[in-house]
Amino acid sequence: MTSQPLLVTGAHRTGTTWVGKMLAAGGYAYVSEPLNALHRPGVMSAPVGKWYQYITRENEDEYLRAFQKTLALRYGLLAELKSLRSPRDLLRAGRDLAVFFHGRIFRRPALIKDPFAVFSLPWFAQRLNCRVVVTIRHPAAFASSLKKLNWPFNFRDLLDQPLLMRDHLEPFRADMRRVAADDIIGQAALLWKMIYAVVQQGSTLEGAVSAGPRREEYPSVLLLRHEDLSRDPVAGFARAYESLGLAYPARVREMIRNSSGSENPAELSSRKTHSVKLDSRANLENWKKRLTKDEIARVRALTEETSRHFYADMKWD
Secondary structure, eight states, X not given: OOOSOXXXXXXXXXXXXHHHHHHHTTTOEEEEOTTSTTOOTTTOOSOOOSTTOOOOTTXXXXXXXXXXXXXXXXXXXXXXXXXXXXXXXXXXXXXXXXHHHHHHHTTOOEEEEOGGGGGGHHHHHHHSOOEEEEEEOOHHHHHHHHHHHTOOOOTHHHHTOHHHIIIIIGGGHHHHHHSOTTOHHHHXXXXXXXXXXXXXXXXXXXXXXXXXXXXXTSXXXXXXXXXXXXXXXXXXXXXXXXXXXXOOOHHHHHHHHHHHSTXXXXXXXXXXXXXXXXXXXXXXXXXXXXXXXXXXXXXXXXXXXXXXXXXXXXXXX
């Protein structure tokens, strides 16, 4: 078992929770979304003002020590107690404290599951020595998930980050300003395209075409397609475990089987957005039921320049 921490990231609603929990079963302490703008201070002490907060060496003073503490599994109990406002907060604090305590006692490395870290993954790799796994999901499935949940995205969170715009997103400035506040399909397509255009610069998809040129400062990542894992979860995670150099014992295989089997619901309710108990095969094409033909065609037109690098083998109908 490696002592190196692991970051599991990718756009939200691409299976980061499922992948993170299934990989954490291999011997990691599972830490959920410290870069979530609503994160708990016990988990990570630095405030986060934007969704998809970008961290680089130029602004790391706000975050480096806080993340070093998180990766050392040192829970900020006093800060957490001061922030409690409800019984739900208390239950969440107890859960997180138990994860940190158990991880330290058994000397487990941290696994950070955080979709909002995707633009910052070079910083996590270089400054925090994290190995990186990136999840990717078909853009139409991503858009359909946001449509189902009625989750819009405010691009001001990206536009108001000068370093992020300078380093990655300046070519998309006009598109972000143009998309309507109530256009969830357009927002989803643009967000997917931007995230995976950035990921494309340095990632390699196992079993597929290499995804674009690699910049020297961009770390190597293990890119896992949600569809490949959903189609055959036990075998898909076996390949992921092997790539990460992790043992793949029977108890982990059984956990993965239980999380994805046909006895689970084919679709989750909106109240269980983070559940990992789902019939993964039945869920594969739910987007074809949720999206209209015109919406599918629109997502394809908006994302295909990037999606063809990752989904050349998959149909849109």
